Amino acid sequence: MRKVYVDNAAATxxxxxxxxxxxxxxxxxxxxxxxxxxxxxxxxEAVGSAxxxxxxxxxxxxxxxxxxxxxxxxxxxxxxxxxLAQQTKGKHVVVSAVEHFSVLHSARTLxxxxxxxxxVPVDKHGMVDPNDVVRQMRKDxxxxxxxxxxxxVGTIEPIGDIAKITRERNIAFHTDAVATVGTIPVxxxxxxxxxxxxxxxxxxxxxxxxxxxxxxxxxxMPLLDGxxxxxxxxxxxxxxxxxxxxxxxxxxxxxxxxDRMKRLAPLRDHLLRExxxxxxxxxxxxxPQHRLPGHASFCVEFIEGESMLMLLNSKGIAVSSxxxxxxxxxxxxxxxxxxxxxxxxxxxxxxxxxxxxNTKEDMDYVLETMPPIVDRLRQMSPLYAKFSKTVKGGK
Amino acid sequence: xxxxxxxxxxHFTNPRNVGEIENPDGVGEVGNPVCGDMMTFYIKVKxxxxxxxxxxxxxxxxxxxxxxxxSEMAKGKTxxxxxxxxPRSVADELEGLPKQKFHCxxxxxQALNKAIEDYLSKxxxxxxx
Numbered sequence: 010m011r012k013v014y015v016d017n018a019a020a021t022x023x024x025x026x027x028x029x030x031x032x033x034x035x036x037x038x039x040x041x042x043x044x045x046x047x048x049x050x051x052x053x054e055a056v057g058s059a060x061x062x063x064x065x066x067x068x069x070x071x072x073x074x075x076x077x078x079x080x081x082x083x084x085x086x087x088x089x090x091x092x093l094a095q096q097t098k099g100k101h102v103v104v105s106a107v108e109h110f111s112v113l114h115s116a117r118t119l120x121x122x123x124x125x126x127x128x129v130p131v132d133k134h135g136m137v138d139p140n141d142v143v144r145q146m147r148k149d150x151x152x153x154x155x156x157x158x159x160x161x162v163g164t165i166e167p168i169g170d171i172a173k174i175t176r177e178r179n180i181a182f183h184t185d186a187v188a189t190v191g192t193i194p195v196x197x198x199x200x201x202x203x204x205x206x207x208x209x210x211x212x213x214x215x216x217x218x219x220x221x222x223x224x225x226x227x228x229x230m231p232l233l234d235g236x237x238x239x240x241x242x243x244x245x246x247x248x249x250x251x252x253x254x255x256x257x258x259x260x261x262x263x264x265x266x267x268d269r270m271k272r273l274a275p276l277r278d279h280l281l282r283e284x285x286x287x288x289x290x291x292x293x294x295x296x297p298q299h300r301l302p303g304h305a306s307f308c309v310e311f312i313e314g315e316s317m318l319m320l321l322n323s324k325g326i327a328v329s330s331x332x333x334x335x336x337x338x339x340x341x342x343x344x345x346x347x348x349x350x351x352x353x354x355x356x357x358x359x360x361x362x363x364x365x366x367n368t369k370e371d372m373d374y375v376l377e378t379m380p381p382i383v384d385r386l387r388q389m390s391p392l393y394a395k396f397s398k399t400v401k402g403g404k
Numbered sequence: 405x406x407x408x409x410x411x412x413x414x415h416f417t418n419p420r421n422v423g424e425i426e427n428p429d430g431v432g433e434v435g436n437p438v439c440g441d442m443m444t445f446y447i448k449v450k451x452x453x454x455x456x457x458x459x460x461x462x463x464x465x466x467x468x469x470x471x472x473x474x475s476e477m478a479k480g481k482t483x484x485x486x487x488x489x490x491p492r493s494v495a496d497e498l499e500g501l502p503k504q505k506f507h508c509x510x511x512x513x514q515a516l517n518k519a520i521e522d523y524l525s526k527x528x529x530x531x532x533x
Contacts (some may be wrong), residue, residue, distance in 0.1 A: 356462075
């Protein structure tokens with residue numbers, strides 16, 4: 010059976026070169042980067058060059074990179090750490106309605122600590138309007154956190170325009186760029202943010218490692234207290250092999266980004282164009298133009314995402330869904346709801362995130378496999394029966 | 405480790421008794437799309453026995469497997485026997501359901517019961533006439 014992995018937003022495969030770059034630190038070079046002997050030197054060098062590689066990918070300087078354990082940690086660190094460091098200036102924080110839970114739930118924790126949080130809405134494409142950000146600004150606003158791109162619907166947000174607003178008002182601006190760094194060009198100077206989160210397993214690096222870029226001079230309160238690793242901003246012995254892998258993945262992303270984008274975008278467009286042609290009542294979610302190169306997301310009406318996911322899996326295709334049933338919390342995707350979709354339609358969420366291994370044949374296999382699966386589930390669906398009777402006149 | 409038992413996967417991939425019954429003796433509908441799952445059960449009754457049971461379900465793998473299992477458990481049973489089918493007994497027959505799915509997707513017994521109630525109230529109505 011053909012195997013088609015199109016769930017790269019969940020995890021990307023580890024490139025062989027990346028694995029290679031990690032191996033020495035799972036072997037002979039096991040020392041602690043804080044140690045002053047030869048064993049420590051090798052590990053410290055690895056962390057140092059990874060810092061250079063990650064910085065080069067986003068146009069930053071190496072001393073602005075703080076390694077963390079994940080994109081989630083980077084987001085927690087930025088939202089809580091920036092707010093707490095600036096609470097004497099004010100206690101108002103602004104986020105968008107479609108942020109990742111690591112930002113939204115961090116904001117919720119801040120509320121419990123006495124902060125106030127405002128949410129910026131999005132339009133039907135999941136896009137933030139910078140004017141809405143302006144509307145949420147208050148005298149006591151100290152932090153704005155809006156993602157660079159949404160991992161669920163692929164929409165790329167107007168970060169540059171939002172940064173202008175925060176800069177004029179001297180407000181700290183963090184952007185969760187987990188979905189974009191390593192995938193599309195990201196340059197911190199051009200974006201104009203003060204802090205930016207990224208994660209390794211989004212661009213063919215290992216899991217369990219991320220980074221926060223923090224602009225020189227911006228104050229932050231550490232989440233983890235302890236030793237002076239990462240200049241005292243993130244204590245704990247470094248995950249050397251994972252950091253080395255992240256560095257290598259960053260280096261490769263920088264070299265191959267243009268080629269990868271050129272390959273992925275036509276495959277994505279093929280899927281976005283063809284799927285709604287082959288299946289009736291399919292909604293494309295996310296922005297038609299401003300979207301991630303490998304990202305195709307849909308809502309299939311009258312059926313539920315998890316059952317689609319499982320039947321696709323039985324045909325060798327790996328996808329994601331934002332349906333309530335798929336989430337452990339049994340709640341529909343907050344992203345789709347914020348975009349104004351009904352719970353009923355959000356239930357049919359299905360998400361294809363393509364990676365560098367995917368081919369045109371993979372897309373054709375998906376396009377061939379999907380319609381009978383949808384049809385089969387619709388034959389079981391009371392909602393489709395009602396639709397057929399009323400709209401189609403009892404066909 | 406897979407999330408679902410083999411039995412759940414079997415009933416999900418090969419659901420028994422999917423469909424509608426023309427002129428059913430009873431219909432039971434539970435759930436709503438907001439919470440995720442919706443099930444409609446149709447029954448045909450003869451001599452107080454469930455001669456036929458069919459269903460339509462909008463929902464996850466567990467919801468579909470539950471519906472299929474309930475239909476299989478109920479078919480051929482007397483109404484009194486069928487009413488004794490509970491979410492617990494359905495889950496047991498399916499060799500377990502993930503914890504978070506137990507309440508949300510395990511609506512089959514309730515839908516069947518509603519269909520039986522529907523049949524009984526119709527019968528009562530006719531008896532009065």
